[in-house]
Amino acid sequence: MYAVITGASKGIGKAVAERLAAEGFDIAICARHAGTLKAAEADVMAKRAGVRVLAEVTDMSVKEAVLAFGRKVLDTFGEPPAILVNNAGIFTPGKVHEEEEGHLEKMMAVNLYSAYHLTRLLLPDMKRAKQGHIFNLCSTASHKAYPNGGSYSITKFALLGFSKNLREEMKPFNIKVTSVSPGPTWTASWEGFDGPPDRLMEPEDVASMIWAAYQLSKQAVVEDIQMRPILGDIG
Ligand SMILES: NC(=O)c1ccc[n+]([C@@H]2O[C@H](COP(=O)([O-])OP(=O)(O)OC[C@H]3O[C@@H](n4cnc5c(N)ncnc54)[C@H](OP(=O)(O)O)[C@@H]3O)[C@@H](O)[C@H]2O)c1
Numbered sequence: 001m002y003a004v005i006t007g008a009s010k011g012i013g014k015a016v017a018e019r020l021a022a023e024g025f026d027i028a029i030c031a032r033h034a035g036t037l038k039a040a041e042a043d044v045m046a047k048r049a050g051v052r053v054l055a056e057v058t059d060m061s062v063k064e065a066v067l068a069f070g071r072k073v074l075d076t077f078g079e080p081p082a083i084l085v086n087n088a089g090i091f092t093p094g095k096v097h098e099e100e101e102g103h104l105e106k107m108m109a110v111n112l113y114s115a116y117h118l119t120r121l122l123l124p125d126m127k128r129a130k131q132g133h134i135f136n137l138c139s140t141a142s143h144k145a146y147p148n149g150g151s152y153s154i155t156k157f158a159l160l161g162f163s164k165n166l167r168e169e170m171k172p173f174n175i176k177v178t179s180v181s182p183g184p185t186w187t188a189s190w191e192g193f194d195g196p197p198d199r200l201m202e203p204e205d206v207a208s209m210i211w212a213a214y215q216l217s218k219q220a221v222v223e224d225i226q227m228r229p230i231l232g233d234i235g
Contacts, residue, residue, distance in 0.1 A: 001024070001025055001026065001082040002025055002026035002027060002028060002052070002077050002081055002082065002083075003016075003017070003020045003025045003026075003027055003028070003081055003082060003083035003084070003085065004027075004028045004029075004073055004081045004083070004084045004085065004118075004122070005017045005020070005027065005028070005029050005085040005087055006029075006030055006058075006060055006069075006085065006086055006087050006088035006114060006115075006118065007030070007031055007060065007087045007088025007089060008029035008030065008031060008040060008085075008087065009029070009031035009033065009036040009037040009039070009040040010031075010036055010040065010187065010188055011185075011187030011188055011189070011203055012087060012137065012182070012185060012187060012203045012206045012207070013029070013031075013085070013087040013088070013137075014029075014040050014043070014044075014203070015202075015203035015204045015206065015207040016085050016087065016203075016206070016207045016210055017029050017040070017044050018043060018044055018047050018207070019204070019207040019208070019210070019211055020083065020207075020211070021044045021045075021047040021048050021051045021053070022047040022048055023211060024048070025051075025082065025083065026051060026052040026053070026077065027044055027051065027052070027053045027054070028053075028054040028055075028056070028073045028076070028077070028081070029041070029044070029053070029054070029055050029056075030055070030056045030057070030058035030060065030069050030088070031057070031058070031088075032057065032058070032059050032060075033057075034057050037055050037057060038055065040055070041053050041055035054072070054073065054076050054077075056069050056072055060088040060110055060114035060118075061106070061109035061110045061113075061114065062109075063113065063117050066113075066114050066117040066118050066121070067117060067118075067121055069118070070117075070118050070121035070122055071121070073122070074122070074125060079125070079129070080122060080125035080126040080128075080129050080132060081122060081126070081132060082131070082132060082133065083132070083133050083134075083135070083214065084118070084119065084122060084126075084132065084133075084134045084135070085134075085135045085137070085210065086114070086115035086118065086119065086134070086135065086136045086137060086159075087135075087137040088110055088111075088114050088115075089110055089111045089137060089155075090106075090107060090110050090111065091152050091189045092107065092151075092152060093148040093149075093150065093152065094148065094150035094151055094152070095147075095148060095150045096150050096151065096154075098150075099150050099151060103150070103151045104151040104154060104155075107151050107152055107154075107155045108151075108155050108158070111152070111155035111156065111158075111159060112155050112158045112159050112162065115136055115159060115162060116162060119134060119166065123175075126173070126175055127173045127175065130173055130174040130175075131174055131175065132175045132176070133175070133176040133177075133178065133213075133214055134166065134170075134175065134176070134177045134178070135177075135178045135180050135210055135213075136159055136160075136162065136163040136166075136177070136178070136179050136180065137159075137180050137182075138156050138159050138160045138163060138179045138180060138181040139152075139153075139156040139181055139182065139183075140181055140182065140183040140226065140228060140233055141153040141156045141157075142156040142157050142159060142160035142179070142181050143160070143181060143226065144233075146233065146235060147235060148235065160179055160181070163177060163178075163179040164179065164223075167179075167221075167223055174218075176221040177221070177223075178210075178213050178221065178222050178223065178224070178225060179223065179224050179225065180206065180209065180210060180225045181224065181225060181226045181227070182201060182205075182206050182227050182228075183201065183227065183228035183229055183232070183233050183234075184199070184200045184201065184228075184229055184233065184234050185200055185201045185202070185203055185205070185206060186200045186201065186202055186203065187203055193234075195234070198229075199229055199231060199234065200229055200234075201227065201228070201229050205227065206227070209225050209227060210225075213225060
């Protein structure tokens with residue numbers, strides 16, 4: 001049994017990969033930068049003796065690269081994944097009426113289209129197997145507009161739409177779909193934040209929620225996870 005986690009060289013994706021490796025899964029991960037991906041691969045391998053890890057340098061904003069990653073995953077493991085975590089995403093703050101030209105398109109490519117294309121590539125095998133659990137890393141910005149959300153928030157609303165539609169479509173195929181919407185979580189996205197460290201959640205908190213949702217009986221699915229720091233959103 002294995003799990004695919006996109007954008008897993010750091011942050012939430014890496015925490016999820018480490019948790020699932022520790023829980024007994026083999027792992028497929030990707031990211032753009034080879035150095036941090038290699039380091040993450042080593043950290044994931046250290047979580048459990050004998051864990052098999054496929055780590056592929058991939059730019060998930062490029063459709064052909066996404067499809068090549070998906071095919072490599074299926075070729076390597078020879079079966080569909082038990083878990084797919086569509087996590088790769090970038091966060092650049094902005095305002096719809098002021099942000100740079102191309103801002104929306106750039107974020108759509110990573111935050112939405114990567115999940116759409118990878119999921120569609122893996123689904124035929126998952127549907128045949130009639131099993132699997134897909135987690136989509138949305139955000140509290142998928143549910144609520146906020147100052148400086150701009151295009152990021154638009155992409156996350158769209159990803160939640162993708163996730164909800166997929167949930168409906170996958171019912172007859174016994175494939176679970178869960179939208180995961182964290183609020184502020186300590187990762188590179190928050191570099192430079194000078195508030196108290198416990199004002200943000202830990203990436204491991206998100207990994208724990210994903211693991212908890214996965215563990216339910218086969219007839220139960222968690223459709224939406226919303227989680228926030230105890231003091232709520234920031235900004
Ligand atoms: N942190 C938060 O407060 C927060 C809150 C709500 C939702 N989220 C969502 O959670 C997900 C993870 O966020 P994070 O904060 O953990 O991010 P992060 O620490 O910045 O890590 C992002 C990961 O994705 C990879 N990545 C970025 N662009 C990529 C691309 N084009 N192709 C392949 N990999 C790519 C990065 O590696 P490379 O740079 O090497 O590619 C890295 O491994 C995102 O979807 C984000 O929107 C985060």
